[in-house]
Amino acid sequence: MTWVAGADGSAYGVTNLPYGVFTHDGREPRIGVRVGDFVLDLAGAEAAGLVLAAGALGRPTLNDFMGLGRPQWTAVRQRLVELLTDEAHRAEVEPLLLPLAEVRLLLPFDVADYVDFYSSEHHAGNVGQIFRPGQPPLLPNWRHLPIGYHGRAGTVVVSGTQVLRPSGQRPGPDGPTYGPSGRLDIEAEVGFVVGVPSPLGAPVAVDDFADHVFGVVLVNDWSARDIQAWEYQPLGPFLGKSFATSVSAWVTPLEALGDAFVPAPRQEPPVVDYLRDEPHLGLDLRLAVEWNGERVSEPPFATMYWTPAQQLAHLTVNGASLRTGDLYASGTVSGPERGQVGSFLELTWGGAEPVRLGGESRTFLADGDTVTITATAPGPGGTTIALGEVTGTILPPR
Structure with a gap:
C-alpha cells in the first residue's frame, strides 16, 4: 500500500x-x-x-x-x-x-548503439510470404540465430515526437523513382536498455542478461516499406528504417517484471551452445496497437521465438562490446492471428487486404495519422504493470 x-x-x-x-x-x-x-x-x-x-x-x-x-x-x-x-x-x-x-x-537515456532484431517467427513468416511469394517463408538460417541489423542511434526519439514522412528511392515498373514513401508502416516492438557495459572482445553469456540489462521500453520502428523493398537485398534495412525509431519515455526496471517471465516457445532444431538459456524464458507482455484511436491489433510478446537473453548473447558473441545506453529491440511482435500482428504490412497483407478505419478503407499510414502502442504485464499478487506508451503522429515530408 x-x-x-x-x-x-x-x-x-x-x-x-x-x-x-x-x-x-x-x-x-x-x-x-x-x-x-x-x-x-x-x-x-x-x-x-x-x-x-x-x-x-x-x-x-x-x-x-x-x-x-x-x-x-x-x-x-x-x-x-x-x-x-x-x-x-x-x-x-x-x-x-x-x-x-x-x-x-x-528521451530518458542517451542512446549509445541501436540494434534491431527479427525474432518473431510469425512476423518473419508473414513478411517472407509477402516479400518473397512462392519461396519458403523463413530463410535457412532463421531458426539457428537471432537475425538483426544495426540501426541509427541518432534518430531514436522519445514518444510524442512527430515523424516526418521519409523520401527515398522506390521500385517502379520502369525502374526506381524518387519521392515520399507511399507505404509508411509501423513495427510494434519491445526494447531492452543496457546499463552495465562489457569490454571489447568479451562475449556476454545468456546467464548474465540480468546483470547488464537495466530495463524495458516500448519501441515503434517506423518503416517505409517501398524504400525497404527496393534496398534491403543483399545487405538488409537501411534508409527505409533509419529516419525515426520511437521509444517510450518511461523505462520499466527489469526487476518490476519478475512475475512476467514465462516459458518461451520450444526451439527446433536445438540451438548452439552459446544460445542455450536454461530456463528458456520470455516475457508475458501484452501489446496493443491503436491507429487514430482505434485498436487494430493485440500482439503477444510471449510468442517470440528468440528470447531477450539470447539476443544479448548473440549481439556480443563476436566480441562486440556493450556500452551504457545501448538499446536493442526485439523486432516486430506478431502472434499467429491477423488481429495479433505488429505491422500494417501484415494487417493488410501487403496492402492487398485493406482494413476499415474511421469509416475508410486503409492500408498504410497517411499524413496526420497517429499510432499509439501500449503494453501490460502481470505483476506480483495479481497486479498489472503498464509499460510506458509510445506514440507518434505522421507529418508531411519537407
Whole structure:
C-alpha cells in the first residue's frame, strides 16, 4: 500500500516505478520515477539525502545511474518503495511529487548503439510470404540465430515526437523513382536498455542478461516499406528504417517484471551452445496497437521465438562490446492471428487486404495519422504493470 493518492490499484503503483527524465517550470532535465499520476523528483530526493546513488540521480539522463549496476539499482528501488509506502516519510517526500500533467517528458537515456532484431517467427513468416511469394517463408538460417541489423542511434526519439514522412528511392515498373514513401508502416516492438557495459572482445553469456540489462521500453520502428523493398537485398534495412525509431519515455526496471517471465516457445532444431538459456524464458507482455484511436491489433510478446537473453548473447558473441545506453529491440511482435500482428504490412497483407478505419478503407499510414502502442504485464499478487506508451503522429515530408 502506498500513501500516494490514486496510486494503489494503478498500473503505475509501487510494484512498477518506471524511470524517466523530465523538465518542469523551465528547469534543467532531471530524473524522476512515476507513481500513479505523479512523478517523484529523484534529483531532489537525492539532494535531500532521501536516497543515495553516488550523485547519479542528479544527472540529466539515466546513463550514469544505469551504469552503477544491479546491486545499486536494487538498493535504490527498495528505498523508493520504502519512501512511498511508509507514512513516516510522507512529509519529506510529498513536496517532491509533481503532477504528471505538469511535466514534459524527454528521451530518458542517451542512446549509445541501436540494434534491431527479427525474432518473431510469425512476423518473419508473414513478411517472407509477402516479400518473397512462392519461396519458403523463413530463410535457412532463421531458426539457428537471432537475425538483426544495426540501426541509427541518432534518430531514436522519445514518444510524442512527430515523424516526418521519409523520401527515398522506390521500385517502379520502369525502374526506381524518387519521392515520399507511399507505404509508411509501423513495427510494434519491445526494447531492452543496457546499463552495465562489457569490454571489447568479451562475449556476454545468456546467464548474465540480468546483470547488464537495466530495463524495458516500448519501441515503434517506423518503416517505409517501398524504400525497404527496393534496398534491403543483399545487405538488409537501411534508409527505409533509419529516419525515426520511437521509444517510450518511461523505462520499466527489469526487476518490476519478475512475475512476467514465462516459458518461451520450444526451439527446433536445438540451438548452439552459446544460445542455450536454461530456463528458456520470455516475457508475458501484452501489446496493443491503436491507429487514430482505434485498436487494430493485440500482439503477444510471449510468442517470440528468440528470447531477450539470447539476443544479448548473440549481439556480443563476436566480441562486440556493450556500452551504457545501448538499446536493442526485439523486432516486430506478431502472434499467429491477423488481429495479433505488429505491422500494417501484415494487417493488410501487403496492402492487398485493406482494413476499415474511421469509416475508410486503409492500408498504410497517411499524413496526420497517429499510432499509439501500449503494453501490460502481470505483476506480483495479481497486479498489472503498464509499460510506458509510445506514440507518434505522421507529418508531411519537407
